[in-house]
Amino acid sequence: MPPPSTSAPDVSRSRATDSRFRCIACGDASDTATRDFRCPHCGDLLEIVYPAWSPSPAIPGSGPAATVASELKSTWQQRRLSLDPVDLSGVWRFRELLPFVSDDAVITLREGNTPLYDLPHCARITGVPRLFAKHQGLNPTGSFKDTGMTVAATFARLAGFRWVACASTGNTSASMAAYAARGGLRSLVLVPEGKISWSKLSQSLDYGAVTCQLRTDFDGCLRLLQELVLRAPVYQLNSINPFRLEGQKTLALELLEQLDWQPPDHIIVPGGNLGNSSAIGKALLEMRALGLISRLPKLSVIQAEGANALVRTLRETGGKHLVTVQAETRATAIRIGNPASWKKAVHVLEATGGLCEQVTEIEIAQAKAEIGAEGIGCEPASAVTLAGLKKLVKSGFVKPEESAVLVLTGNLLKDPDFTMEFHRGDLFKHSVIKDSGDGDSSAALNSLRRPPIVLDATLDAVIRTLKQAEK
Numbered sequence: 001m002p003p004p005s006t007s008a009p010d011v012s013r014s015r016a017t018d019s020r021f022r023c024i025a026c027g028d029a030s031d032t033a034t035r036d037f038r039c040p041h042c043g044d045l046l047e048i049v050y051p052a053w054s055p056s057p058a059i060p061g062s063g064p065a066a067t068v069a070s071e072l073k074s075t076w077q078q079r080r081l082s083l084d085p086v087d088l089s090g091v092w093r094f095r096e097l098l099p100f101v102s103d104d105a106v107i108t109l110r111e112g113n114t115p116l117y118d119l120p121h122c123a124r125i126t127g128v129p130r131l132f133a134k135h136q137g138l139n140p141t142g143s144f145k146d147t148g149m150t151v152a153a154t155f156a157r158l159a160g161f162r163w164v165a166c167a168s169t170g171n172t173s174a175s176m177a178a179y180a181a182r183g184g185l186r187s188l189v190l191v192p193e194g195k196i197s198w199s200k201l202s203q204s205l206d207y208g209a210v211t212c213q214l215r216t217d218f219d220g221c222l223r224l225l226q227e228l229v230l231r232a233p234v235y236q237l238n239s240i241n242p243f244r245l246e247g248q249k250t251l252a253l254e255l256l257e258q259l260d261w262q263p264p265d266h267i268i269v270p271g272g273n274l275g276n277s278s279a280i281g282k283a284l285l286e287m288r289a290l291g292l293i294s295r296l297p298k299l300s301v302i303q304a305e306g307a308n309a310l311v312r313t314l315r316e317t318g319g320k321h322l323v324t325v326q327a328e329t330r331a332t333a334i335r336i337g338n339p340a341s342w343k344k345a346v347h348v349l350e351a352t353g354g355l356c357e358q359v360t361e362i363e364i365a366q367a368k369a370e371i372g373a374e375g376i377g378c379e380p381a382s383a384v385t386l387a388g389l390k391k392l393v394k395s396g397f398v399k400p401e402e403s404a405v406l407v408l409t410g411n412l413l414k415d416p417d418f419t420m421e422f423h424r425g426d427l428f429k430h431s432v433i434k435d436s437g438d439g440d441s442s443a444a445l446n447s448l449r450r451p452p453i454v455l456d457a458t459l460d461a462v463i464r465t466l467k468q469a470e471k
């Protein structure tokens with residue numbers, strides 16, 4: 001490792017990043033990590049840091065930081081014209097801000113490169129005209145997990161592991177199985193039985209993972225995995241693994257590039273195990289330190305009311321101690337009661353000035369249908385962002401003249417059961433979660449429902465239906 005310097009990375013030295021692991025609690029730094037990615041001294045989580053960047057005097061618009069920032073921006077822009085697989089990846093295109101690896105070691109499915117959409121319909125509903133969606137559901141396996149998995153799977157293979165493993169609510173496992181298959185690795189998936197969608201489960205089967213449905217919840221799966229990695233030679237690919245978060249940082253880089261490096265006022269992200277919010281926040285802080293942006297967007301996290309560990313942690317302990325919950329929500333991707341990265345998330349919320357809010361099942365269902373009505377669609381966990389934005393506008397935290405970006409984390413096709421049940425009016429029928437009976441929300445839901453219509457195969461029947469729909 002070259003000695004630390006006080007300047008930002010030198011982009012003329014290609015792939016000059018030089019990273020270390022650092023404990024988020026005691027600050028102990030090391031070149032290697034233990035198998036469970038926990039600090040050997042205090043047991044807390046590790047993060048990846050780049051000593052060559054810090055202390056980094058962020059002097060936006062002038063001096064060496066500004067030169068480096070503009071060089072980085074132009075390098076990343078130029079790579080858009082390249083046909084090299086690492087340049088075609090929307091993650092590795094930003095490799096100066098990732099741990100170093102040689103190009104030929106990278107496992108990639110051309111992840112990232114996801115669109116930023118405007119949301120005119122949702123903008124009208126929320127009263128926030130400058131409203132956008134960064135659709136991470138358009139990644140190769142249909143969720144944001146791919147951006148982290150390309151990095152972590154690459155490092156798993158480099159470390160010489162044959163097996164990778166994760167606990168999952170379905171998207172991590174789908175992504176891990178795909179990247180393992182691409183990289184010639186075997187994969188072991190631990191998912192809670194009956195609590196993840198068939199679409200996600202079918203992905204890990206098709207990609208060849210050994211898939212175990214455990215009679216527990218996600219938190220139970222993760223607990224078991226953490227014991228397993230200490231006993232068996234498997235490399236853990238949950239977001240406790242800090243390489244995952246480095247890859248997921250690129251969402252923020254790509255977003256800011258799409259906004260011509262003009263930060264939005266707000267970025268709103270769903271919260272489950274809290275890895276993604278931590279990664280986005282880390283990216284924002286690094287971007288500011290490197291002079292890539294001059295001010296920080298406020299990063300806010302939205303949770304389902306039935307899986308609101310971070311909301312309670314902040315409200316009841318001021319972010320000092322984790323309040324765990326018995327999680328229950330139809331947004332199964334975020335059905336998590338004991339989030340591993342809660343401390344990292346508290347840190348980035350505090351650092352960016354964002355909030356944590358919770359939304360009900362009805363609010364999630366309504367928001368999901370409203371995003372669907374934009375022709376975009378997402379899975380239920382992603383829709384918490386729109387539902388949360390409505391609350392943040394109501395409380396005055398988001399102002400109509402401000403801009404906001406919703407991070408849509410998963411594809412609509414990830415959970416077709418939820419969508420079918422919603423449109424058929426069955427969503428809350430067999431659930432422990434009941435419709436609150438609130439007349440207004442029921443009317444709003446009904447106006448969004450488009451149940452499939454079974455007809456005789458006659459022209460008359462179809463024309464009658466068309467006329468009916470016109471009314």
Ligand code: F0G
Binds near residue numbers: 167169274409
């Ligand atoms: N949205 C979707 C679609 C997810 O799959 C997840 C997490 C989240 C949001 C929350 O992200 O955990 O980083 O706060 N899914 C994990 C999984 C837990 O196993 O697929 P987070």
